[in-house]
Amino acid sequence: MTFWALLILTALLIAVFLGYSILKGRKDREPAAAFDLRVYREQLAGVDRDLARGVISEADAERVRTEISRRILSADAQMQAQGTQDGPPVWANTVAIVVVAAVLIGGGFWMYRQMGAAGLPDQPLSLRKELAETMRAERPSQAEVEAEVLPDLPKQLDEGYANLLQQLRNTVAERPDDLQGHVLLAQHEANAGNFAAAYKAQQRVIELSGGAVPADAYAHLAEMMILAANGYISPEAEDALRQSLQRDPRNGPAQYYLGRMMTQVGRPDIGYRIWVEALRASPADSPWAQAMRAQLEELAFRAGVFNPPNIPAPSGPSQEDVEAAADLTPEARQQMIMGMVNQLSDRLATEGGPPEDWARLISALGVLGEGQRAIDIMQEANAVFAGDAEALEIIDAAALQAGIAQ
Structure with missing residues (x-):
């Protein structure tokens, strides 16, 4: 309630100042001829001073007086004809003041009801960080999101390619420990747009690889999970990204998606720092570097960075x-x-x-x-x-x- 009282009082004070300006302008208004009269009288006094100093002769002074007197008579006649300009009538000024007050108070109240949040408590930076961490810890799993995402229309595949893909699926089903078969299955399921099947095949590739799993394998797994979830980065996808970065801290795709994940959970500041670091080391023509550069300005704004550094693209042959x-x-x-x-x-x-x-x-x-x-x-x-x-x-x-x- 205190906030609303302050809001209304502020709007009322502004309306009072504007109303005072309207009334003051009405009282101070005078005809233009009155200003001319003051100028002409000052000119007459100037002629007398010039004559006393000997700057002009008596004949010239008389001629100038005559011309100025003629102008004074003309201005006075104009004032008599026009009368005093009182400006708009009192009722018009009163209506204007009421309208201004209604717009300021009523309009401000309506706009804040539409866009503001009067009952929302203060949100210091520490609290927002805690909320972001809670959002990150409690966000939906991969399976929950996939269950809610509307499936895309099946990709129209060439009949020959579709038959080969089905044969590959059958072969891998018969030979569940065939590493190369799962590698091919993950690749071709992704090519066909079956991202859920692709990341499940990639998970099997990682299981069969033992301890010799490269960073790209986890980055590819995370990407398939993200595509299957329509761009959402689940805790499982985050774990795959971090596995990739543990093996290669400068893996470009993993850095790109980890920065996006931080933005999704309310930490665009961390996402911005991840992208800046990635851009400093990534080839200029890499797909992830191009994607980061295209979105960096918007991310910098969300992170509160209003003067982002100019990051030169690493040199190297295209x-x-x-x-x-x-x-x-x-x-x-x-x-x-x-x-x-x-x-x-x-x-x-x-x-x-x-x-x-x-x-x-x-x-x-x-x-x-x-x-x-x-x-x-x-x-x-x-x-x-x-x-x-x-x-x-x-x-x-x-x-x-x-x-x-x-």
């Missing part, structure tokens, strides 16, 4: 560059590669970059036989990332690969 290099002679190909290496070196020297770019440059120089230059770059990188153990570890691995480890 697919078109690779295809073009395949048609070149060995000498031209070497020259092309050296040009890309020099471009990367120039960018790092002027703009800097993540440790992955420095490591890429060191490795490339080692392959090209530029040992001394690779050593110089390594020393510069060690100075740039001094104190960053993780970055130095990446640099040392690149130096070892280039054969210049000290």
